[in-house]
Amino acid sequence: xxxxxxxxxxxxxxxxxxxxxxxxxxxxxxxxxxxxxxxxxxxxxxxxxxxxxxxxxxxxxxxxxxxxxxxxxxxxxxxxxxxxxxxxxxxxxxxxxxxxxxxxxxxxxxxxxxxxxxxxxxxxxxxxxxxxxxxxxx
Amino acid sequence: xxxxxxxxxxxxxxxxxxxxxxxxxxxxxxxxxxxxxxxxxxxxxxxxxxxxxxxxxxxxxxxxxxxxxxxxxxxxxxxxxxxxxxxxxxxxxxxxxxxxxxxxxxxxxxxxxxxxxxxxxxxxxxxxxxxxxxxxxxxxxxxxxxxxxxxxxxxxxxxxxxxxxxxxxxxxxxxxxxxxxxxxxxxxxxxxxxxxxxxxxxxxxxxxxxxxxxxxxxxxxxxxxxxxxxxxxxxxxxxxxxxxxxxxxxxxxxxxxxxxxxxxxxxxxxxxxxxxxxxxxxxxxxxxxxxxxxxxxxxxxxxxxxxxxxxxxxxxxxxxxxxxxxxxxxxxxxxxxxxxxxxxxxxxxxxxxxxxxxxxxxxxxxxxxxxxxxxxxxxxxxxxxxxxx
Numbered sequence: 001x002x003x004x005x006x007x008x009x010x011x012x013x014x015x016x017x018x019x020x021x022x023x024x025x026x027x028x029x030x031x032x033x034x035x036x037x038x039x040x041x042x043x044x045x046x047x048x049x050x051x052x053x054x055x056x057x058x059x060x061x062x063x064x065x066x067x068x069x070x071x072x073x074x075x076x077x078x079x080x081x082x083x084x085x086x087x088x089x090x091x092x093x094x095x096x097x098x099x100x101x102x103x104x105x106x107x108x109x110x111x112x113x114x115x116x117x118x119x120x121x122x123x124x125x126x127x128x129x130x131x132x133x134x135x136x137x138x
Numbered sequence: 139x140x141x142x143x144x145x146x147x148x149x150x151x152x153x154x155x156x157x158x159x160x161x162x163x164x165x166x167x168x169x170x171x172x173x174x175x176x177x178x179x180x181x182x183x184x185x186x187x188x189x190x191x192x193x194x195x196x197x198x199x200x201x202x203x204x205x206x207x208x209x210x211x212x213x214x215x216x217x218x219x220x221x222x223x224x225x226x227x228x229x230x231x232x233x234x235x236x237x238x239x240x241x242x243x244x245x246x247x248x249x250x251x252x253x254x255x256x257x258x259x260x261x262x263x264x265x266x267x268x269x270x271x272x273x274x275x276x277x278x279x280x281x282x283x284x285x286x287x288x289x290x291x292x293x294x295x296x297x298x299x300x301x302x303x304x305x306x307x308x309x310x311x312x313x314x315x316x317x318x319x320x321x322x323x324x325x326x327x328x329x330x331x332x333x334x335x336x337x338x339x340x341x342x343x344x345x346x347x348x349x350x351x352x353x354x355x356x357x358x359x360x361x362x363x364x365x366x367x368x369x370x371x372x373x374x375x376x377x378x379x380x381x382x383x384x385x386x387x388x389x390x391x392x393x394x395x396x397x398x399x400x401x402x403x404x405x406x407x408x409x410x411x412x413x414x415x416x417x418x419x420x421x422x423x424x425x426x427x428x429x430x431x432x433x434x435x436x437x438x439x440x441x442x443x444x445x446x447x448x449x450x451x452x453x454x455x456x457x458x459x460x461x462x463x464x465x466x467x468x469x470x471x472x473x474x475x476x477x478x479x480x481x482x483x484x485x486x487x488x489x490x491x492x493x494x495x496x497x498x499x500x501x502x503x504x505x506x507x508x509x510x511x512x513x514x515x516x517x518x519x520x521x522x523x524x525x526x527x
Contacts, residue, residue, distance in 0.1 A: 013272055040383060042269055048381065067385065068290070070282035071335040072274065079274050087283060089385040097270045097511070104335075109290040120273055131273070 009123035013131040016043045018117070026117045028132060030058040030092060041094050063137060064090040066111040071104035078121040088113055088134050101135040112137040140404055141237040146360050146368040147523065148243070148353045149176030150479035155348035155466040156317040157253045162195045165349035165472075166203035166249030173245070173351035173479070178363045182208035185353070186241035188215045189231040191224035191248040192471040194255070203249060219471070222418065223376075223507025224248060225350060226474025226519030230374045232354040242359045248475030249349035256345060270511035277509045278342055278421065282334035285423035288389045289336065294426075294441050296336045300327035302422040303340050303464050305450055310461025312491025315480070317346055317467045341422040346467025350476030367486045372500075373405030373522035379506075379513035388514065391424075394431040394506065397518040401502070402433075405522040409433035412455050412522075413498035414484055416477035418506045419462040425449075428504065429457070456494050459484060474505040474519055485525045499525050 020026045031043045035052035041060060046053050069086035072079075084100040084107055100107055101118050116135045119128040151172025153165050160168075179185070188209065190200030200215040209215070218228045225248025232244035268275075288294060304324060310316035322340065330339040360368045377397045386392075402408050409432055417432070419425040426440045434455055435443040443449060449457040460466065460480040463473060481501035483489050501523045508516030 017269070042383070068283040068287040068388065070279050070286055071332075072276060072279050072282075073332045073334065074278070075274060075276060076271075083274060085274055085279060087388075093384050095383060095385050097273055097275065099273050109287060129272075 009125045009127070011123060011127050011129055013120065013129050018132045020117060026115055026132060027062070028060040028096070028115060030060045030094065031055040032058050039092055039094070041096065060092055060094065061090045062115040064088040064096070064113060064134070066107060066109060066113050066134070067095065068109055069100065069107040078123070099133045101133045107136070141233070141371065141374075143237060143239070144357045145233050145236045145371045146355055146357065146365070147371065147478070147482055148355045148360065148363055148365045148368060149173045149178075150350070150352050150482045151176060152315055152350040152476045152479040153348050154315050154317070155346045155469065155476070158251060158347040160251070161254060162192055162199065162249045162251040162347070162349070163202045165251065165347060166190065166247050166351070167207060169249065169349035169351035169479070170203065170207065170245065170247050173353045177353040177355070177365065179243070179353065183212055185209065185213060185243050185245045187213050187232070187235045188245040188247065189218050189228035190215060191218040191228035191246075191475065192250055193219055193221050193224055194470070195251060199249070200247070203247060220517040221508035222420070222468065222470040223474060223505045223517035223519045224471040225476065226478070226503065226505040226521065227376055227517070229352045229354070229475055229478055229521065230376050230519055232352065233371050233374050236354050236356055243353065243355045245351065245353055246475055247349065247351045248472040250469035250471040251347040252345045252469055253347055268511045275509065275511070276334065278334040278337055280509055281421040281423055282337050284388045284427065285336050285421075288423060288427065291389060292438065292441065296328050297324050298441055299336065299341060299422040299426065300324045301444060302419065302425045303327045305444070306419060306458045306462040306464040309450070309459055309492060310465035313461055313465070313489070316461040316465040318344060319461060319465050337421055337423070343420045343463035344467035346469050348466070348469045348472045348476060350472055350479040352475055352478050352482070367525065367527060369482050369485055369523050370526055371521065372407055372524045373401045375400045375404065375520050377518045379508070379510065379515045379517060381512045382514075383512055389427060390437070391427055391431045391514055393515050393518040394428055394504065397520050398432045401520045401522050407500060407522055407524070411500050412502050413500050414456045414459050414481060414494055415502045415504065416458060416460060416462065416481055417504040419458055419464050420468055422464070425457065425462070432502070432504070451494060456498070459492065459494050470507070474503070477503040477505065478521055478523070481523055485523065
């Protein structure tokens with residue numbers, strides 16, 4: 001008999017984006033194309049530069065600079081408002097769009113931020129989805 | 139695209155924008171019928187192709203709009219979706235058909251009803267394959283990021299941004315097609331509910347319903363139809379948004395810059411010659427940035443351009459003379475076509491109470507579209523119109 005039970009929604013976003021080690025340390029995964037050397041985040045396959053399909057996974061820097069930031073007060077379903085997001089520029093010449101951990105109003109452009117993990121939204125089953133976030137460097 | 143032969147706009151139509159009980163197809167028919175009658179077309183078999191823009195109302199929307207006008211069964215009807223750029227894109231395709239000789243008369247329509255389906259105070263749902271959407275991105279927030287960086291780098295304030303709303307609502311005061319119009323103070327704009335800092339509610343275009351339609355034809359058909367004030371299409375450009383995942387300046391807008399340059403090159407008309415512009419003022423910050431991106435002023439001088447009165451009636455180039463999206467609201471598939479309808483009416487001197495004086499001879503319209511992750515916009519469509527009579 002076919003399984004018609006509703007499929008469970010995800011609670012982690014996403015193994016291609018980050019690793020979390022047993023001791024809770026998170027790391028964003030960069031992808032370096034083995035044929036042309038271009039480094040991308042998130043994973044783009046094939047490589048948009050040369051269409052290569054083999055990649056070396058490169059751990060990305062854990063700290064970066066907040067290029068811009070905003071606090072959101074009207075949001076899609078599954079998001080608790082207010083929350084903040086921004087663009088984080090990493091030394092690898094990559095820009096990461098990320099939610100920020102910390103009170104809205106507490107971030108400004110060019111703040112130094114570091115990688116963390118936390119709940120980015122609730123899924124369809126009402127459970128938290130964990131992924132990367134950034135917070136102010138201590 | 140270089141036009142292979144002369145293409146003209148014969149007639150236009152638009153509905154009032156706002157909250158409508160009529161669905162998108164009925165709105166589309168109202169605008170289409172107006173545009174057809176404005177073109178002296180009084181029967182269904184003159185038009186040879188149609189492009190119908192809609193973003194959210196479902197499948198085969200074009201056929202749904204046109205079947206009750208007796209227009210199905212003897213011409214191709216092609217449905218166009220590219221979020222907020224769709225309406226401009228539909229007109230672009232109609233122009234292409236005439237430019238290449240595929241059709242002598244073609245019709246571009248944009249129509250959308252959001253409010254029958256979308257609740258106020260909500261946003262469009264992100265796709266689960268969109269990484270920024272999963273991280274909580276919303277369109278207002280992406281513009282807010284541009285605003286925050288612009289303010290940080292230039293010292294501009296939220297009060298400065300609010301002046302865009304004040305200007306555009308004032309422009310719309312006597313425009314019967316606009317929704318939000320008339321006097322509003324800077325204090326009222328910045329005192330309204332915060333949506334995505336620094337963008338307050340009155341700095342955001344409303345979620346609205348409406349339609350616009352444009353009949354495009356060849357020089358020969360202008361004569362046959364007896365069009366007294368044909369508007370010539372001097373240029374039409376559609377561009378797709380480049381993908382980025384590296385640091386770059388977001389106080390500019392690469393796709394608008396590229397599309398403008400291409401439009402100026404193809405039409406042979408530069409920004410200094412433009413009399414009026416309807417641009418994608420979905421949020422206050424965008425109009426300010428686009429003054430610079432379109433070359434209406436130098437980079438970094440957008441705020442001065444606004445403060446000096448260059449973007450209003452009597453200024454160098456009247457930006458958003460109809461009131462823009464900040465006054466009309468933004469039914470995303472409709473806006474691009476409605477902008478063109480409004481520009482044509484300005485150039486024909488058909489805007490009592492909001493007519494630009496002297497009557498404009500060169501008009502530009504501009505719609506970007508889509509908040510795809512990694513792009514500033516997924517699409518950009520621009521048109522350059524001139525009157526030669």
